[in-house]
Amino acid sequence: MYTIGYDIGSSSVKAALVETKTGKVLARVTAPEREMGMYAAEAGWAEQNPEDWYKHVVTATQDILARTQVQSEDIKAVGIGYQMHGLVLVDAEYEVVRPSIIWCDGRAVETGDKAFKGIGADACLAHCLNSPGNFTAAKLKWVADNEPANYAKTKYAMLPGDYIALCLTGEATTTVTGLSEGVFWDFKEGQLAKLVLDEMGLDASKIPRRVPAVGAQGVLTDAAAEELGLQPGTVVGYRAGDQPNNALSLNVLAPGEVAATGGTSGVVYGVTDQLAYDPAQRVNSFAHINHSGGAPRIGVLLCINGAGILHRWVKNLIGDEKLSYGDMETMASEVPVGADGLHFLPFGNGPERMLGNKNVGAHLLGLDLNRHGKAHIVRAGLEGIAFAFVYGMKVMKALGVDLSAIRVGNDNLFQSKVFSETIATLTEATIEVHNTTGAVGAALAAGVSVGLAKNVGEAVGRQEVLSTVKPRNNKAQLQTAYDRWEAGLEKML
Secondary structure, three states: OEEEEEEEOOOOEEEEEEEOOOOEEEEEEEEOOOOOOOEOOOOOOOEEOHHHHHHHHHHHHHHHHHHHOOOHHHEEEEEEEEOOOOEEEEOOOOOEOOOEEOOOOOOOHHHHHHHHHHHOHHHHHHHHOOOOOOOHHHHHHHHHHHOHHHHHHOOEEEOHHHHHHHHHHOOOEEOHHHHHHOOOEEOOOOEEOHHHHHHHOOOHHHOOEEOOOEEEEEEOOHHHHHHHOOOOOOEEEEEEEHHHHHHHHOOOOOOOOEEEEEOOOEEEEEEEOOOOOOOOOOOEEEEOOOOOOOOOOEEEEEEEOOOHHHHHHHHHHHOOOOOOHHHHHHHHHOOOOOHHHOEEEEEOOOOEHHHOOEOOEEEEEOOOOOOOOHHHHHHHHHHHHHHHHHHHHHHHHHOOOOOOEEEEOOOOHHHOHHHHHHHHHHHOOEEEEEOOOHHHHHHHHHHHHHOOOOOHHHHOOOOOEEEEEOOOOOHHHHHHHHHHHHHHHHHHO
8 A cells, every 4th residue: 555745845745655654765756847936025035925935746646647557546545744833824715815924034033032922921821832933923913904805805814834735635625733933822721812812803714624634634635636646545644844854754753852954945844842942032942743732743933945956056156057066065075174265155045033033134254256166156055054053052052952862854955965074073963874764654644544553763763774873073164164164154244
């Protein structure tokens, strides 16, 4: 029997077809062929059309069936991982009201800060573990204040994964995991965060009903099944934001385990059994996919908006379509540590939580027109992103998160030795590269809903470690480069 997992990113939609008994991945596909763009009508904004995500889900599913020739009746469930913190609004006919305000859009920072002060910092953090900040609740409040006609038309306010599930099942639902990432969940009361909704004047009826993150959430409608090429009644059996889902994919489920990823944004995600939070909100805490009121499982998340998006920007800037990321790795490896004094601050993708929600922008520091070329820019970009990880990981260590061993997938920036070795050396961590992806994890977790695994631990327990990255002996050189980078950042701040 088989399952399909989707990873709904802001750059692309990835899908994986998995044979659940063995965990074997029959195929992985990506749609569209060229990375999706974002729309920014004003500085600091970022929007995408939710209909495009679903269109690419359809394309990816058709592609994966054509490649494998697996019969649709043998595919028993699908699972969804998705970009976190976005806002999708639909009307009573389930039509999209306006483009999605996605995770890196910074327009709601002031809105969230105002609500945080109104609720009271101590009460808000004790109940929700987070400030409304720039999360989904604050984005919904921004719409209510600035686009009242769109707010009035809205039947349901959803996260991106909720929207994809709606397209598949015809039912509007959400999860506790998703509600917590939107700062709609009260951990103390075990219910919708009334203190947030009341402070913002938001209508609780616009929040869909809850379903389990792992378990039967609905079934494919006839229309969705026909579009995808699957069978009507196929179970939608799993849903989680991309970072909890990435952690699940890497079998990071128990307290003390840590996952990381380096996609468009960069993330380090550690699991704890405490309702832990950072009073300064540089890192954030959300319900993990296996959280319950009686057995808390909280993911402490460091998110760096400016990560892989910088590497892609450099690729587009210095090369043509023939330039590959492998070519860029070769270029970077030919430049010494510290890129001959060239440093990149990668923070050009919206407000950064670990920097107090400041939008400092991306900066190239120390540029010498007589010494620096394309390869230096590539190396400085990779090191700059790695240095941002190290900067944020110091905050996590101060909160007691053990970062001595980190699990990562084999499908993003961690494929770069320059990037991985920089982090491992500066933090003295061992990085395990696992043969999995978010889409694979979502597929395996979905199998639990139809009895193809007893629990998520069993579903994702078969992990192949492809390689291990250990600290190198050039820490002194890297530390010098990092210290200069950090001094440049502090000056900008």
